[in-house]
Amino acid sequence: MILISILTAAVVLLTFYGWMGTPLLLALSLSVAALILVLGRHHEHRHDDLTMLDSLAVRSRLSSMNPALKAAFFVLILIVSVAVDSVPLNAAVIVLMALITVAGGKIPLHAYLELLLIPAAFLLVGGLALLLDYSPVPSGVLQLPFFAGYLVVTRACQISSLVILCKALAAVSCLYALSLSTPLHELIAVLRKLKLPELVIELMFLIYRYIFILSRILSDMKTAADARFGFSCRSAVMRTAGGTMTNLLILSFRKASTSYDAMESRCYDGHLVFFTSPKAVKELHLLMAFCCILALSAVYCVGRWFL
Amino acid sequence: MTQPESLLELRSISYSYGNGEPALRGISVSIRTGERIALLGNNGAGKSTFFLCCNGVLKPQSGSVLLNGTVVSNKKRDLAELRRHVGIVFQDPDHQIIASTVESEVSFGPMNLGLPKSQVAGRLDAALKAMNLEAMRTRPPHYLSGGEKKRVSIADILAMEPSLILLDEPTAGLDCAHTVRLEETMAALHRQGMAMLVSTHDVNFAWRFADRILVLSKGDLIADAPAAEVFSQTALLQQAGLEKPAVFALSEALGIHPIPRTMEELTCQIRQSS
Ligand SMILES: Nc1ncnc2c1ncn2[C@@H]1O[C@H](COP(=O)(O)OP(=O)(O)O)[C@@H](O)[C@H]1O
Ligand SMILES: [Mg+2]
Numbered sequence: 001m002i003l004i005s006i007l008t009a010a011v012v013l014l015t016f017y018g019w020m021g022t023p024l025l026l027a028l029s030l031s032v033a034a035l036i037l038v039l040g041r042h043h044e045h046r047h048d049d050l051t052m053l054d055s056l057a058v059r060s061r062l063s064s065m066n067p068a069l070k071a072a073f074f075v076l077i078l079i080v081s082v083a084v085d086s087v088p089l090n091a092a093v094i095v096l097m098a099l100i101t102v103a104g105g106k107i108p109l110h111a112y113l114e115l116l117l118i119p120a121a122f123l124l125v126g127g128l129a130l131l132l133d134y135s136p137v138p139s140g141v142l143q144l145p146f147f148a149g150y151l152v153v154t155r156a157c158q159i160s161s162l163v164i165l166c167k168a169l170a171a172v173s174c175l176y177a178l179s180l181s182t183p184l185h186e187l188i189a190v191l192r193k194l195k196l197p198e199l200v201i202e203l204m205f206l207i208y209r210y211i212f213i214l215s216r217i218l219s220d221m222k223t224a225a226d227a228r229f230g231f232s233c234r235s236a237v238m239r240t241a242g243g244t245m246t247n248l249l250i251l252s253f254r255k256a257s258t259s260y261d262a263m264e265s266r267c268y269d270g271h272l273v274f275f276t277s278p279k280a281v282k283e284l285h286l287l288m289a290f291c292c293i294l295a296l297s298a299v300y301c302v303g304r305w306f307l
Numbered sequence: 308m309t310q311p312e313s314l315l316e317l318r319s320i321s322y323s324y325g326n327g328e329p330a331l332r333g334i335s336v337s338i339r340t341g342e343r344i345a346l347l348g349n350n351g352a353g354k355s356t357f358f359l360c361c362n363g364v365l366k367p368q369s370g371s372v373l374l375n376g377t378v379v380s381n382k383k384r385d386l387a388e389l390r391r392h393v394g395i396v397f398q399d400p401d402h403q404i405i406a407s408t409v410e411s412e413v414s415f416g417p418m419n420l421g422l423p424k425s426q427v428a429g430r431l432d433a434a435l436k437a438m439n440l441e442a443m444r445t446r447p448p449h450y451l452s453g454g455e456k457k458r459v460s461i462a463d464i465l466a467m468e469p470s471l472i473l474l475d476e477p478t479a480g481l482d483c484a485h486t487v488r489l490e491e492t493m494a495a496l497h498r499q500g501m502a503m504l505v506s507t508h509d510v511n512f513a514w515r516f517a518d519r520i521l522v523l524s525k526g527d528l529i530a531d532a533p534a535a536e537v538f539s540q541t542a543l544l545q546q547a548g549l550e551k552p553a554v555f556a557l558s559e560a561l562g563i564h565p566i567p568r569t570m571e572e573l574t575c576q577i578r579q580s581s
Contacts, residue, residue: 055450205405209406262403265364267467269419273419274412
């Protein structure tokens with residue numbers, strides 16, 4: 001968490017260096033770092049990474065909407081924001097996705113920010129690499145002596161880094177907005193409608209179901225090992241991890257065989273079909289999606305005009 | 308009993324998993340419509356294996372299975388027919404539940420039967436209603452409690468509208484309150500004329516529930532008789548490693564006849580006589 005806030009501060013500092021007064025810039029980057037530190041305090045007691053996204057999606061207020069509509073909407077915006085080079089558009093997408101997820105879906109703000117922080121570390125390191133250039137002579141807006149030459153930050157680097165960071169963050173927010181509003185099994189059902197191979201779809205359904213069972217077993221085993229000092233020193237950790245993995249493998253074989261029996265006993269004949277009551281596409285939802293797209297187009301045009 | 312012949316009949320079936328000891332040894336049982344039977348036996352006695360043989364998932368190495376008086380062959384159609392009439396509720400709902408929402412889970416069986424969508428929807432609604440699951444139709448099963456999952460796994464089978472339900476240790480892993488609810492559900496199913504065969508090692512539950520009792524011990528069927536008769540044979544119970552139900556033992560000691568099924572009935576009778 002501390003690392004991410006320092007990284008963010010550094011990236012903000014370098015990206016906007018030379019665009020505004022240095023005191024203002026310092027204040028800005030420090031406050032961004034502080035904000036991340038404050039928001040990240042919840043981070044420590046996260047329960048289950050693997051299943052958190054899905055459990056949030058199930059509770060989202062948007063989960064009752066037609067999944068195909070949501071998938072089409074978010075994927076469209078994702079494609080546009082990746083394809084078009086426009087910082088205002090991408091910034092608008094980031095804000096819109098946050099609004100849709102937090103205000104529309106009623107996902108807790110700190111949960112959403114925590115999730116955004118996961119890819120943030122990668123993005124920031126990437127951004128830093130984009131910002132800094134090596135040059136034997138001093139040039140650009142900022143120079144730092146480095147071995148025989150200089151690490152320099154140029155205007156072009158600043159702009160391209162800003163564009164790419166915004167683009168990446170916009171894309172990540174689109175995917176989060178989709179996965180925080182649509183439970184995975186509904187997405188799989190949408191993929192089935194898109195005529196993905198039946199085998200892949202069936203595997204996805206079963207894996208989705210089993211991830212939850214196996215992750216429960218895994219966390220139980222970890223707790224049990226912990227209670228017996230299984231993580232007390234490095235060699236114990238290795239031994240415990242090995243034992244846990246072996247057990248998990250054996251257990252999943254056994255589970256798979258019993259599950260197959262259970263499926264057969266309900267007349268399974270090699271074709272996995274379920275009935276789901278359809279979630280109709282509501283006109284109101286279509287209208288809302290249309291308005292969002294209009295608003296984004298407006299932002300794009302205004303950005304074109306003035307910047 | 309309107310039907311003279313049996314619903315499901317097993318004729319001296321044996322099954323071995325191929326690692327030495329056979330899991331079932333020459334078992335013959337006949338089950339009629341609407342019966343309430345408990346299958347008693349300790350862990351590893353062969354109860355689950357017996358159930359899997361009853362519905363054709365395991366093919367007994369010798370002996371035969373008869374559905375409504377006709378032998379079930381190895382053909383796909385015969386097996387499907389057997390599985391349609393005889394449903395198994397597995398011990399661990401997590402083994403049984405495969406779909407991602409309650410409604411798609413419960414629809415799995417009827418969809419496999421190849422019924423038209425409207426009929427599937429009808430059966431789905433009925434099964435969810437019977438198990439009081441309507442409020443959680445679209446919820447993924449992994450966000451349900453243990454008791455709710457159990458209800459889903461029973462609804463799974465009800466939706467296939469079987470004539471015989473096999474419940475494998477339904478009370479294992481349930482707390483008292485959920486066990487009471489489950490017993491009420493089972494009583495309701497019995498009133499609708501459903502035949503039920505319930506495996507358990509809980510003799511108190513078996514005595515409350517069953518009219519007839521089968522006792523399995525290390526793959527042998529060592530008793531098949533009315534409940535009162537089985538529980539009065541102390542030597543037999545000892546051989547199977549089972550105890551007498553508390554109410555039963557107490558009533559015997561007090562000389563009460565006929566022996567009541569529940570503790571409430573017993574206390575009532577004691578109050579009246581004193
Ligand atoms: N899949 C299997 N592979 C090999 N042996 C098994 C398998 N399932 C059960 N057994 C063996 O068969 C016997 C009967 O088991 P089971 O029918 O599960 O008993 P119960 O349900 O009464 O506890 C046990 O000795 C058990 O070890
Ligand atoms: Mg068993």
